[in-house]
Amino acid sequence: MDSADRESQIVALLTDIQLPLRHYVQSLMPGDSHAHDVAQQTNATLWQKRDDFELGTHFKAWAFSIARFEVLNYRKQQARDARLGLTFSDELESVMTRELAEEPDDFDERQAALEQCLNKLRPADKQLILHRYFQDGTLQAFAEQHGRSVGGLRVTLHRLRATLQTCIERALTPNEPAS
Known part of the structure; x- marks a missing residue:
């Protein structure tokens, strides 16, 4: 080679x-x-x-x-x-x-689950998550661009993180057969 x-x-x-x-x-x-x-x-x-x-x-x-x-x-x-x-x-x-x-090497599965869960969010919520975590944007900048308060965005992010965590855990948990 x-x-x-x-x-x-x-x-x-x-x-x-x-x-x-x-x-x-x-x-x-x-x-x-x-x-x-x-x-x-x-x-x-x-x-x-x-x-x-x-x-x-x-x-x-x-x-x-x-x-x-x-x-x-x-x-x-x-x-x-x-x-x-x-x-x-x-x-x-x-x-x-x-x-x-x-730790299990399930990064690809978790990444796919995250993408699926992000796509289930409302567009405005998805935009906030992408700005904050994937574009390394500040909350201050997002708040100014969208006419929202930083405190309100923090509350929204907290709620969205919990929603995404629950969604990802469900996506990664194998469905148990009904008994």
């Missing part, structure tokens, strides 16, 4: 895991606004180390292990800079990583 074909395959694999990779990094850095930056650094590292990856093996597992090290590097840097008052112990980090690895 020539290098152009190999790079093309690597690009395709890298593209396919962007959303799961971002979610994985966010799960390791709950509430940390720098998770996006660490995910981008992970992408850069993946690209730099692309020749280390053996095509035909599990790309997602390889990428997630690199992401874990990027998160650890970020935390060490934060601890060094003394800007972070709380750091995870190595033992807690190990437990979190082990539990995340044991």
Whole structure:
């Protein structure tokens, strides 16, 4: 296989895991606004180390292990800079990583269920969800564009998240036979 074909395959694999990779990094850095930056650094590292990856093996597992090290590097840097008052112990980090690895790999099913559930929403509600979570828009900007209050939008988002969660859980739960 020539290098152009190999790079093309690597690009395709890298593209396919962007959303799961971002979610994985966010799960390791709950509430940390720098998770996006660490995910981008992970992408850069993946690209730099692309020749280390053996095509035909599990790309997602390889990428997630690199992401874990990027998160650890970020935390060490934060601890060094003394800007972070709380750091995870190595033992807690190990437990979190082990539990995340044991999570079922049902991302595609959950993504399909989310799409179905989003399509069941009223157009205005769907627009709000898409603006807030998929376009990284602020509530303030949406409120100004649509003549609504930020507080009202927060209440609506809370209701919509609960509705979507229920819908997704129903979609993922196999129908039990009637008795």
